[in-house]
Amino acid sequence: MLHPTRLRLVLPLLGFSLLALPLVAQPATSAPAAPAAVAPAPEVIEVKPVAVYLTWQRDPVTTMTVHWHTDWTHGFADSVLEYRALGAAEWQRGQGEARAMPFSNRMVHTVELTGLSGDTVYEFRFGQLRARQPDGALEFFPHEPVRKFRTLPATLSRPVRFVSGGDAYGGNTLNLFADMCRAAAAHDPEFALMGGDIAYVNNEPRAIGRWFSFFDTWAETMVRSDGCLVPIVPAIGNHEVHGDAFAIRGGSPARGVSPDRAIQFFSLFSFPGRPGYNVLDVGDYLSLIALDTFHANPVPGPQTDWLRTTLAQRRSVPYVIPFYHVPAYPSHRSFAGTVSVAVRANWVPLFDEAGVRFAFENHDHTYKVTQPLRAGQPHPQGTRYLGDGAWAVSTRETTPPAQAPYLERAYSRNHVFIATLERERAHLRAIDPKGEVFDEFSIPVRP
Ligand SMILES: [Fe+2]
């Protein structure tokens, strides 16, 4: 459990520090002190961030979205930071906004930085704004520490590596989640796709501490060897939605579907944002499509119409990667499950038409690689469905091959995928929480 602290710092002003006062020797019989000639030093209240994490809303080549939390009962914190390219002399200021995190004492601060250079390491630091004597200009008083992030390259001039997984902090301890994160971070990923069931909070006030633990562990473990934090690119899962706790769950999707069932999730991440599905275009080579498998939005209807248009607009993009929670081709649950049937009926034909080479699925708490499929049948240029979400949850039995002939292989094993995009092919590895690479394969880029 986190106990955020409030630090009161007395900063020097005009070369004069209140902290120094007790150290000044005073004669025992000195005359009464004369009135101060200068204004007292301002007390700067540093409200410590209790969660710091990154995501993107627009092109990761030129932008970064920084999120952090503060506890409003500890004081007011500005949604402001300073940033600069590593090695640059001048800091620049970025300002954003804060919103309340539902059912908590927390504010979620968001600053989107734009106009950045590609493939560049930046430093950033939080702080407080104060009006300057005597002209009223806002001055920035920085807080420690300085953190780092990295933008993505504009082209595949070098390989780009990322992590993909889902069904993350599902247990009652953080050990497995932290181990899997450390193993993933050791590969120096540039971002992490997180395909739903992130912290198993179910939008419930009583479970909200799980989000706090998730972000603490993420900040501690998902750091690259160059010190850069690993941004999260999330999609929504059933455990981000109110009503998916065992005690109160209905039968998805019959229980009803609305973004308002996931107000915590939407308060925490600017991406995908409402209504719950979105696309992130990276330079000229990658489009990440976060979809919603009946959690805040129905699969058929507006979301499928949007997906059709989104895919059609990206015909020239080499890597188009959908990722979502409930699998079209499950490896534990029933092939006849309502959501899986809906995904196969609505999205799979669009993936086939667009020549999508691989998609990430989750939710079944297993490891799987399907055959390349088109219209559900093996096809050399088909889509491989990679899953099925077992970042740090209890794994489940896999479906016997006779009942799921579309599976090329499946194991009951905790894992994340490490995907490395090259010009001609994507190289994929599956690693377990000990860091062991237990599967490895390549998928050619779409023609
Ligand atoms: Fe799950």
Ligand SMILES: [Fe+2]
């Ligand atoms: Fe799930």
